[in-house]
Amino acid sequence: MWKTVRRAAQATGHLLLAAAMAFGMWIFICVLLITAIGTLAVVGAWLLPETLLLIRRIAGAKRQLTASWTGVRIPEAYQPLTGTVRERFRTAVRDPGTLTDFRWMVAYYLYGALLFVALPLWPVGLVVDGVWSGLLRREPVVLPLIEKVADLEADWSTALLKPSPKARLTRRVEELAATRADAIAAHGAELRRIERDLHDGAQANLVALSLRIGLAKRAYDRDPDTARKLLDEAQDQAEQALTELRNVVRGIHPPILTDRGLVGAVRALAAGSGLQVAIDDGGMDEGVRAPAAVEAAAYFVVAESLTNAAKYSGSPRADVRLVRTKRGLRVRVSDVAGGGGADETSGSGLLGMRRRVAALDGTVDVSSPVGGPTVIEVELPCVW
Template sequence: MRRAWLATRHLLIGAAVSLACYLMLGLLLLGLVATLLIVGAGILPETVQTVRRFASFERRRVGARTGEGVPQAYLPLTGPVAERLRHATTDPATYRDLRWVLAQLVYGLVLCYLSLILWLPAIIVDGIWCGVLGRRPVVLPVFDVLADLSCSWSRGLLQPPPGADLAQRVEQLTETRAGAVAAHGAELRRIERDLHDGAQARLVSLSMRIGLAKRAYDRDPEAARKLLDDAQDQAEQALAELRHVVRGIHPPVLTDRGLDGAVRALAASSGLSVEVAADGVTDGPRAPAAVEAAAYFVVAEALTNAAKHSGATRAEVALTRTPGMLRVLVRDHGCGGADESAGSGLIGVRRRVAALDGTVSLTSPAGGPTEIEVELPCAW
C-alpha cells in the first residue's frame, strides 16, 4: 500500500506539472509574439530559461524515483540580447524541452487519472486476493508500473541531444583557450614592461658607467673607481629586477619549499595576520608545477586585494588535498563588496584557473567577509 501511494503521489505531482505546462505554452507563445513584433526580444530568452527550470524540476523528480539522474546540456543564455535570443532559438535542447511540455500535457494527466480510477478496484481485488487466498497483491503493483512508465517517457524526452555533451565541452574549451591566450598575452606584456622599464634601464645605465669609467681610468682613477662602484650598484639593482621578473613567471620559492611553504612565505609578507592551514598538501607526491603556480598566484592576488582594498587586518588561507583535486580557500575579514569588473586581478585569476579546467567561486557581500574558493583538477 505504501509503495502504491508513493507511486500515486508521483503521478499526482506529474498531473500538476501537466497543468503547469499550459502556462509554459502560454508564456512561450507570448515571448514568440513579442519577439516577432520586435517589442520584447528579451522576453523569449527569459521564457526559455523558465521552461528550462521547469524541465530541470522534472529531471530531479525522475532521478529521485529511479535513482539515476537525467543529464542536461544547454547553451548559456547570457551576454547581449542578440546572443541570448540566438541561443534560445537554436539550442536543440530547447526543442526537446518543448516536445516534453507537449507530451506531458497528455501522459501526465492520463496516467494520473488512470491511477485514481484504479485505486478502489485495486483495494477490493487485492483485499479479497490477499485476505481469502493469502496470495501477494496483484493489482497494487500496477501503480509502480504507471509511475515508472511516466519516468521512462520523461527521461526519453528530456535526454540531451546526441553529441550535446561534446558540443558543450568544445564550447567550454574554446572559451577557456581564449581566456588562456589572453592571460598569456597579458603576462608577456607585463614581463616585457618589467624588463624594459626595470632591468633593461638598469643595464643601459650600467653600460654607460662602465664606458665612462674606462675613459677616466688613466687620467682620474678616483673618478673611475666611483663610477665602477656606481656600476656595481646598478648591476645589483638589475639582478634584483630580474629576480622580480622571474618570481612573476614561476616563483623559485615554489620549487624550493613547495606550495605549503610558498604560501606561508606569502602570508608572512602580506602585512596581514594570516592563518594558513594545509590539509594533506604535503602528504605524498606534489601537485604538477602548473597547478602549484596557479594556486600560489590565487593566494597572492587574494591577499594583495585584501591588504589594499578590504581594510582587513586578518585573513585565513586553507589548502585542501582531495582525490583528483586541490582546493584553495582565501577568506579576509574586511568590508567586502569585491567587484570583478573594477580591475583585472580577479579576471586574471579566473583565466589562469579556467586554463587548467578549474573553477572559481567569489563571495563578497557588503560588510564582508570576502571568500575566494578555487578548485583545481590535480593528478597527485
C-alpha cells in the same frame, strides 16, 4: 514511522508542484499553437525563438524542482539565441537542446496529466489505508508508495531533461573556445607585462650600468677616485638589475615553488602578507606534488587573494585551505572578517585569476556579499 510520514509529506509537496506545472503546460498549448501558425505563415517566424526562450525557462524551473527532490543538479546545454531574427530562428531550430525540451514536453503532457488526475484520489487512499493499517496494526502502505511515485517522476524528468551527448559536446566546444580565447588574452597580457618589466626595470638598469662602466674606464687613468666611485655605483646598479630580473622570473614561475613546494610557498606568502593567516594544508606536505602549472596557478591565486585582503578587506586575519581531491586541487581563501563587496569589474586582479585558472580548465567561485566575508574558491583539475 514519523520519518516515513515526513518523507511522504515532502513527496506529496513535490508531486503537487509537478502536477501544478503539468496543468500550466496544458494552458501553454495555446502559445504553442499561435507560434506554430505564425511560423507556418512566415510573418510570425520571430515568435519561434521567443517561445523557445519561454520553454527554456519552464524546463529550467522543472530542473530546479527535480533537483530539489533528488539533490542532483541537472545541467543545461543551450546555444544562445542572439543576433538577427534569421540568426535566432536558425539557432533555435538547430540547437540540440530544442529537441530535448520538446521531447520532455510531450512526455510531461502524459505523465504530468496522470499526476494531476491522481492527486484528488490520494486523500481517499490515505484514509482507507490508514483505517486498514490501524485495524491490522501495520505501517501504512500508501506513505512509502507516495515517495516511490515522487522518485519515479523525478527519474523520468531527469532522464528527459538531461542534455543529449551532442548538446553536451556543442556546449563543451563553446566553453573550450572561450577558455582558449581567455588563455590567449592572458598569455598576451603576461607577455606585455614581462616586456614592460624588462624595459622599465632591468633594461634601464643595465643601460645605466653600461654608461657608468664606460665613464669609469675613461676616468681610470686621470682620476682614480672618480673611477672607483663610478664602479661602486655600477655595482649597485648591477645588483638592482639582478633584483629586477629575479622579480620578472618570479612572476613567470616563482622559484620558491621549486625549492619548497606549494605549501612552503604559501606559508612564505602568508608570512609576508601582513595578515594573521591560518593555513590548512590538508596533509599536502606529504605525497605526490601537483604538476608545475597547477602549483603556479594555485600560488598566484593565494598571492592575489591575500594581497586583495590586505589592501581592501579591512580584516586582520585570513584563512587559506589547500585540499587534494580526486579530480585535482582545491584552493580556498577567506578574509574571515572582511567587509565584502568585492567587484570583479573594478580591477584586473580577479579577472587575471579567472583567466589563469580557465587556461587549466579550472573554475573560480567568488562570494563577497556586502558585510563580508570574501571567499575565493578555485578548483584546478590535475592527475596526482
